Amino acid sequence: MHRLGLLPLVQEPHVYNNSYGGRYRFNPEQLDSRTLRHFFTLTNVQDLGVDNLDIPRFMPRIQQYFKNFLPTLRSLALRDPKGSHCQIIYFIGLFQHLEDLKLRHGHSEYRQELSGTLTPSPLFSPPLRGRLMMRTILGMDLLKDMVHLFGGIRFCCLDLFNVEGVWLWIDACAETLETLRLYPDGE
């Protein structure tokens, strides 16, 4: 696609994880000069998916790496991102037009808060008025931090499975919620 000059037309790229062991991490070392050149050519991305994003390794220059997505991104899907709640929220807050968010965790390192790590406040409070899909979210710090740092949450569609304090998320969207997906148990 790069040779044909089509990368600027790509709207929905996904950085996949090829290892089930969880050892692979998407970090700056994956982006050699050639890959980085291709990465920066993606200037029309609206829906971005990233598996195993290693946010701490991108800090503090994470905005430089993802700057080409900032004006256009509407939907973000993170699978097993590494980092504290505040770092994840900081990453989400890079994208000022973000509407939809998917966040999926396995079981591994999510609770390992990086104590002592100072994360700046998000650059933006994205609208986040679309669909929130979350899987396996432990604790309620993420909700508290999102409400605190983004000034509330305003999703119109919630699809939450195995999320602790799920009804608090639902209540937090009371004024905007239009569609709710319910699950009975851990199926």
Next chain:
Amino acid sequence: VTLSERCTGSNHFTAGSAFLSINLSQHGLLRTLEVLASCILNQFSHGPLAFPSHFMHVLSTITSPASFEVVVVYLGDNFHGIQSQYSQEYQNLPPVPCMSQADRVMESSHHCVQFRVPREIHKARGFRLVLRADIWNRVGEYPVQRLEEGMAVAKAQGVFDVFFPKPLVIYNPWKS
């Protein structure tokens, strides 16, 4: 249910208590509840802890004046021979199973029997029933055809008499 139980309640409602604490009366814009077909259409799911009865409770708390939809989401494994999710290993398999006419009739009858569950749930609150097949696009219209055949049988049996407007079938293909 105490506040702490409510706060720590995940979607693992094994005891069912968290569901009973739900009150959606403050969600004035709410107009759609989605639920997986495999969760709600189990005809053997009876009793006070069964999900359909929890769902009825949730439904009864909704005060939103808007016309309301319940969307039953079908995945691949709700249909004979279709995989739930796209995977490379299925690339070489035929996208839809080869079924005899008798098998098709049996599958349609199976769906028809399941449609009695939403009919029961409808007693809690009126809604439009939407059957949505969220299945990867390689399968094509096959699931919709099976659902429509099941609906035709159910309609003939009067199962859908309570629903107005009439139930809708939607195909929501995933990109593979």
